[in-house]
Amino acid sequence: MLTLLCNGTVITPSEIIENGGVLFEDGVIKDVGNTDKVRSKVFRVSDDKIQLKIIDAKKKIILPGFINTHHHLYSTFARGMYIPGTPAKNFVEILEKLWWKLDRVLTTEDIYYSSLIPLIECVKNGTTTIIDHHESQEFQVGSLDEIQKAVEKIGIRACLCFGTSDRYKKGKEGLEENERFLKKLSTVNCQLSTVTAMVGLHAAFTVNNDMLEKSVALAKKYNVGMHIHCAEDLADEKDSVKKYKMRVVERLKKFGALGEKTMLVHCVHIDEKEMEIMQDTKTNAVHNPESNMNNAVGCADVLTMMKKGITVGLGTDGMSSDMLSQMRCAYLIHRHNKKDPTVAFVESPKMLLENNSKIAEQIFGLKIGKIEIGAPADLLVLDYIPPTPLTKDNFLGHLIFGMVDATADTTICNGRVLKKDKKLEGLSEEAICQKSRELSAKFWERIKGI
């Protein structure tokens, strides 16, 4: 149905439109501009009986829905979980004591419900596109179908992959799941889905050369990119140098894993030479500052990467589904780290708004993250009434210091209204959380046994 989201301040890549409106139909933006002009054009070119659905933005901010370029939907059941024994002392111990236990006891139903929760949080926070990285090592083949089901129920856009790993000698199954899912999505029945896929690998230090080679071949066969954790901790680089006599990015390059559709997540410990390889191959990086601080792995030098021309996007690494708070964290950590109040004001919003859009465009083949004619109708109304003048020149100041704390009023993805007037459409969050609590309590019992 032809719908006009109107009477708001529309933020487009080139201008800020007061009393603006966005017209969309069949999931695609048809017109953008002054509300009255857009409305009058509709009635001028069509007959008077045209049905036009109106959504009033009530003078609030209309933005493109946010994009999260690195998420882990499966991480939900870790929330509040008690881990007996001494606390993890480093990154590898965090993996061994928490994540590598968690991903061995997830069942079919666990994966579905642990996905629903953060997907609902995406809608609540105005995030309409995610690039997810999934791992469930004891239930690999078929696991991505559960996430797809959850994504389609909630209604956002997602690119899924399985993080293949040889840490339990089960890499073959991970590769099989990536292939099975890519093949399934290429069938006619799935063409209209908002779900797409790429090839996942956990990280260089848990993937052997044979699996790396086969995964790259699979990505090339389906013309998709690779999604891999890279140099998150120094342990990844040390392992690579010890086993293969080359650094992580050099090894990935040797096997042909790099390119403009590939995302190297974290890149905290890469050196200048590795940055240059990424730049030469147009490989994307994804920055996850909250997660890096939480795991105490260091601060990725993304400011240098951006200066070198690398596209650095912004993700949450499963920490949350709130992209505005992640953007502010990026802004704060780099100022703090460099002890320089002149940095990150431009770069942090750029990662969120411009670079995530660029990465999503490569991966989904759609102009996601922009309000312009022909782009998908992925829109957000942010409950922010500017208390000082808002112009194109001072937008970033409003974004970092004001909009960051505002609530998403309305969230629309692919033309489907998922949240309106701060209420989720057609979903009982309470019932989903109730079921999730029951499943996670059983899950916590099972995890004690390994």
Ligand SMILES: [Zn+2]
């Ligand atoms: Zn991650």
